[in-house]
Amino acid sequence: MQQKLSADMSTTAVQTKGKSAQAPRSVPALTVVSHPQAQRIGERLLLEVLASVGRTAALSRNAPDFSRPGGLLALPLSDPFLSRTPVLFEPAANGGLRLLVPEDGTQVSVAGESVAGGREFSREELAAGVPLVLAERVVLLLHLASPASEGAVKDLGLVGQAEGIQQLREDILRVADLRVPVLIRGETGTGKELVARAIHDQGPRRSGPFISVNLGALSKELVAAELFGAQRGAYTGANRDREGFFRAAHGGTLFLDEVGEAPPEVQAALLRVLETGEVTPVGGHAPVPVDVRLVAATDSDLEARIEERMFKAPLLHRLAGFELCVPPLRERREDIGLLFVHFARQELETTGETWRLASTDPRAQPWLPSAVAVRLVRYGWPGNVRQLRNVTRQLIIGSRGLPGLRVDSRLEQQLEGESLPVPGRVLSAPAQGQAEASDAKASRRKPSEVGENELLEALRSCSWDLKATADFLGIPRPSVYVLIDKSPLIRTARDLSPEEISRCFQECEGDLDKMVQRLEVSRRALQRRVRELGLSDA
Structure with a gap:
């Protein structure tokens, strides 16, 4: 570290959010999660054809081919228990997707529910990921992916091919050979130390030491001595000179995890080290120069801690010469x-x-x-x-x-x-008699004639039974789903937080009918959410 470091930082401190004016549009993709041949897990198929209106993608035992991003070998699923009759994917409104399953095709299930006829997924559900089980043997995750992230990228010791991980690798390579401090943000358990090691290994200091320190695990009384060293007799029990982590990392990289937990006096000392490139051991008077690449990490909201006066804003600005974000799983x-x-x-x-x-x-x-x-x-x-x-x-x-x-x-x-809610809207075809009755009712009225307030009153009158609501309004039942999705006045069970459902369950003493009336959502969908949360309805 040198005095000119602050000037270097001011010209190179670039935040990741400003790297591109416009992110490439994501398209639906299928990634293998389970397969009889375990080595095929992770292979992917981009459904780019669905980006064009009116186009359909087909998936069967024999086609199309899956491959790893950047890989040369591409193979179909090839499971003999899958049908040659393809299941189909087609675009839906607002960036969603429809899955169509023929009667003589492969059995497909979503979150334990067999798909008969079809199912429609919103773009939000695709972004979260939808697991598709084929013939109880092959599991594919239907999700969104960017075609731009399909190229071969050096893994840097990070497992994964998601867009966020690919971006992280690129950012590591951008900053590894520079002298600027790096701040790694991410939730607990995301692998922030692996990112720090990758920065060290890809930089010019790779032959020097890599010292990792968890500030949250250090004693508050001794953290300064641990970091900056201490002279003999500086405090009770200091019966010898202590080198300190900064001097131990001389010529290499010092990784400070949980930097948001540093005590105020240590924050001030860290700020001085970043400004001067020198440390002063506890009990000492002469500063000692150190040449260290500092990489810090936190799962805390440092901006909120600054507002609470628990973290120094100048230190954040110094630490964040370049920021990296590790995506949660x-x-x-x-x-x-x-x-x-x-x-x-x-x-x-x-x-x-x-x-x-x-x-x-x-x-x-x-x-x-x-x-x-x-x-x-x-x-x-x-x-x-x-x-x-x-x-x-x-x-x-x-x-x-x-x-x-x-x-x-x-x-x-x-x-x-803590599972995801069961995704998708059922598109199953009704039985013949039901279809005729539904057509007769639909012929009496067009769904476009139903206003939002009328729909809401009908739902309340029918106790949020969607079939009864469709009959009451004289429109097909699928149209009720469409009208609900379009209405800003009406929530669905997917919109309810686990806390809201649990609180209502307790207040209604498990009476599902009372919960429906209070929360005003479909009874069947609410019952599914109650089961997913481990509650039992009366």
């Missing part, structure tokens, strides 16, 4: 399969069972069962990648010696606790 669900296999391989090496991931038999039962794969991609992962690694270890050890993975009751309850 829930925003990169297409990487969950890859990460699971990565961690599973590490655990299987310790048990001597790596052969479980090497099957080339397309008729074999998938080692990662579809039900387990769906739970993994639908779970919220509050602990992010670290939590996924722990869950993987639990599954591998708990299933040791068994033919497939077994989920015990405790882990099953955990994975069901």
Whole structure:
């Protein structure tokens, strides 16, 4: 560190949000989460054809081909239990997508519900990720991806191919050879230390030391001595000189994790180190020059801590010479399969069972069962990648010696606790008699003639039974879904927060009918949300 560092920082401090004027538009994509051949997990198919109005994409056993981003080998799903009759994908309104399943085609289920006829997904649901299970054997995640992120990029020790991870790799390469401090932001468990190591390994200091320090784990009384060193006798118990982490990292990189937890006096000292390139040991009087690349990380809202006067604004400005953001796992669900296999391989090496991931038999039962794969991609992962690694270890050890993975009751309850809501709007064709009756009612009135207030009053009169509402209004039942989606006056069960549902459940003593009247949403959809949250209706 040198005095001119502040001038360098002022000219190179670029925030990631300003790198491109306009992000490339994402398109629907399918990523393999589970397959009888585990080595195919992570392969992807971009449905770019759906970007054109009126175009349809078909998926069957024999076509089209899946490949890894940047890879040369491309193969169809090739599972003999899948049908040659394709399922179809077509564009829907507002960037959504429709899945059409023929009667003689492959059985498809979404979040445990079999799809008969079809299902429509909003763009928001596609952004969150929709797991599709084919013939109870192959699991695909339907999601959004940017075609621009499909090129081969050096992995830098980071597993994944989601757009956010690709962007992170590019940012690491942009800043690695510079002297500016880097601030890594991200939730707990996202892998911020791996990012710091990648910056170190890709920079000119790679041959120097990499020192990692968790400020949140240091004693507040000794944190200054740990960082800057201390002279013998500087405090009780200091019976020898202490070098300190800054001097230990001389010529290399010092990674300060949980920097938001630094005490005020340490913040002031850090600011001085960044400004002068010198540290003063506790109990000492002469500053000591250090040559250190500083990388800091936090899962705290530093701006909020500044407003609360718990963090110094000048220190944030110094630390954030360049900011990197590590996306949470829930925003990169297409990487969950890859990460699971990565961690599973590490655990299987310790048990001597790596052969479980090497099957080339397309008729074999998938080692990662579809039900387990769906739970993994639908779970919220509050602990992010670290939590996924722990869950993987639990599954591998708990299933040791068994033919497939077994989920015990405790882990099953955990994975069901914070799952995504069941996505999609059913497009099933009604039975013949129902179709004729519905057509007769629809002929009496056009859906466009139904106003928002009239729709709301009809829903209330029919106790939020959507079929009864359709009959009351004299319009087809699918039109009720469309009108609800368009109306800003009406919420759906998907719009309700878990806290709101749980509070209403307690206040209504589990009476679902009372909950429907209070929350004003579809009874069937609310009942599904209640079950997803682990509540039971009376």
